[in-house]
Amino acid sequence: MDKEELWQAALAKIELSLSRPSFLTWFQETGISHIDSGVATVFVPNGFAREWLQNKYHKTILHAIREISSDVRDIHFMIGKPAGGGPSLKSDLTKKKRTQDSYLTDDAQQLKEFTVHPETNLNPRYVFSNFVVGSFNELAHAAAQSVIKNPGTSYNPLFIYGGVGLGKTHLIQAIGNELIQQRPNYKVKYVPSEKFMGEIVEALKNQEINRLKEKYRAVDLLIMDDIQFIARTEKMQEEFFHTFNALYEKNKQIIISSDRPPQAISTLEERLRSRFEGGMIADVGLPDFETRLTILKTKAEIKKIAIPEDVFVFIAENIKNNIRELEGALNRIVMASKLSNKPLDIDSAKRVISDHVSAPKKFISARKIIKAIAEFYEIEERDLVTRSRKKDFVKPRQIAMYLMRHELESSYPSIGDKFGGRDHTTAIHSCEKIGRELRISHELQEEIQIIKDRIYLD
Numbered sequence: 290m291d292k293e294e295l296w297q298a299a300l301a302k303i304e305l306s307l308s309r310p311s312f313l314t315w316f317q318e319t320g321i322s323h324i325d326s327g328v329a330t331v332f333v334p335n336g337f338a339r340e341w342l343q344n345k346y347h348k349t350i351l352h353a354i355r356e357i358s359s360d361v362r363d364i365h366f367m368i369g370k371p372a373g374g375g376p377s378l379k380s381d382l383t384k385k386k387r388t389q390d391s392y393l394t395d396d397a398q399q400l401k402e403f404t405v406h407p408e409t410n411l412n413p414r415y416v417f418s419n420f421v422v423g424s425f426n427e428l429a430h431a432a433a434q435s436v437i438k439n440p441g442t443s444y445n446p447l448f449i450y451g452g453v454g455l456g457k458t459h460l461i462q463a464i465g466n467e468l469i470q471q472r473p474n475y476k477v478k479y480v481p482s483e484k485f486m487g488e489i490v491e492a493l494k495n496q497e498i499n500r501l502k503e504k505y506r507a508v509d510l511l512i513m514d515d516i517q518f519i520a521r522t523e524k525m526q527e528e529f530f531h532t533f534n535a536l537y538e539k540n541k542q543i544i545i546s547s548d549r550p551p552q553a554i555s556t557l558e559e560r561l562r563s564r565f566e567g568g569m570i571a572d573v574g575l576p577d578f579e580t581r582l583t584i585l586k587t588k589a590e591i592k593k594i595a596i597p598e599d600v601f602v603f604i605a606e607n608i609k610n611n612i613r614e615l616e617g618a619l620n621r622i623v624m625a626s627k628l629s630n631k632p633l634d635i636d637s638a639k640r641v642i643s644d645h646v647s648a649p650k651k652f653i654s655a656r657k658i659i660k661a662i663a664e665f666y667e668i669e670e671r672d673l674v675t676r677s678r679k680k681d682f683v684k685p686r687q688i689a690m691y692l693m694r695h696e697l698e699s700s701y702p703s704i705g706d707k708f709g710g711r712d713h714t715t716a717i718h719s720c721e722k723i724g725r726e727l728r729i730s731h732e733l734q735e736e737i738q739i740i741k742d743r744i745y746l747d
């Protein structure tokens with residue numbers, strides 16, 4: 290029996306012991322990569338899935354495999370597909386999934402929520418029905434509603450700014466989703482500015498710049514997220530400026546977000562700045578306590594999780610500056626209680642959150658970071674700190690550098706030094722790269738969260 294058959298047979302058994310939705314959620318895109326001296330290596334799509342399978346289903350999986358092949362003594366998990374593909378559950382699952390949607394649990398629902406529409410690039414989870422409005426985002430929300438009523442007329446462009454994790458992306462995507470809902474033929478494109486820049490670089494290389502321009506100029510609504518990054522290069526600003534004008538002249542709506550107002554983006558060209566200032570500018574501030582509480586309750590309701598009032602209050606009191614972190618704290622508390630099979634109460638909430646809120650930075654060290662990362666990615670600690678360019682080591686190493694920078698506030702030269710005497714520019718490059726990826730990848734956000742939890746836990 291080859292490894293694919295073995296895995297399929299094992300899955301058939303595993304499926305019996307799990308609810309269908311859990312099965313779909315956690316065994317999506319898994320497979321056996323190889324079996325070596327009695328150890329089967331199971332590949333999973335991300336660290337999140339690996340953590341979960343390792344903690345919750347290790348035994349179940351091992352049992353199922355051993356019932357079919359007693360040669361296997363243990364299993365290991367690895368992230369990612371082995372080179373050459375390897376068998377996977379995916380195609381089969383996607384087929385089944387279509388008929389199963391109404392039946393998905395929160396876990397599965399969450400995965401599904403992350404699927405972005407291929408044409409518009411919009412994420413269907415960003416809608417107004419789950420967007421909480423309070424005094425902190427009232428103006429931005431009202432401006433968004435006006436745009437929906439009369440796109441391309443009065444509030445053009447709409448420029449939304451505010452700090453990290455305060456709902457800019459959610460709001461501007463919700464406008465896109467709402468407009469499509471109301472006008473099925475309306476052409477919307479959402480693009481983070483970094484992606485836009487990447488596409489331009491790629492198009493220039495392949496001499497397809499005209500096609501790219503056409504693509505962006507054929508839309509009714511262009512949503513450009515995190516425009517501040519574009520301001521770093523003149524070439525990109527120029528490209529964007531021309532696209533902007535082409536759309537603007539046709540009365541097409543443009544929505545822009547940024548971490549600060551136009552006048553505070555120092556490298557922003559004057560002609561773009563005055564364009565932005567000619568539209569509507571609205572900020573998103575910090576939610577007050579009551580609003581934080583409402584947001585938490587809304588999230589719990591959507592996930593259909595019962596949570597005691599004092600736990601809500603505790604989270605809302607402790608996490609103030611970032612709605613993403615508010616949500617993250619809630620998820621971690623729920624997850625911790627599921628993993629440990631303990632009730633979700635104020636004590637367990639305190640345990641999970643205090644690790645985070647009063648993160649005792651002085652207790653963590655470079656060693657701890659390296660250890661946690663090596664464990665998470667299942668590589669040797671020494672592979673992280675050598676100069677090897679093997680692909681398996683590059684990303685974990687970059688994350689290690691990133692965490693040293695952000696959790697320990699180490700200097701770039703000293704980070705470079707720790708990783709095989711690399712130059713400080715390498716450290717800067719790594720930290721920036723991970724920082725950029727973090728802004729667009731939920732998967733990476735989760736991986737790093739799990740790693741951080743590990744670092745701060747013991």
Ligand code: ADP
Pocket residue numbers: 419420421422426451452453454455456457458459460584612613616
């Ligand atoms: P930003 O783009 O400003 O960094 P996001 O839009 O990515 O922030 O929001 C971070 C997280 O918080 C998302 O999961 C989003 O759904 C949630 N969120 C933000 N604002 C709200 C809100 N007003 N109501 C409900 N959820 C929100």
Ligand code: MG
Pocket residue numbers: 457458459514
């Ligand atoms: Mg954003």
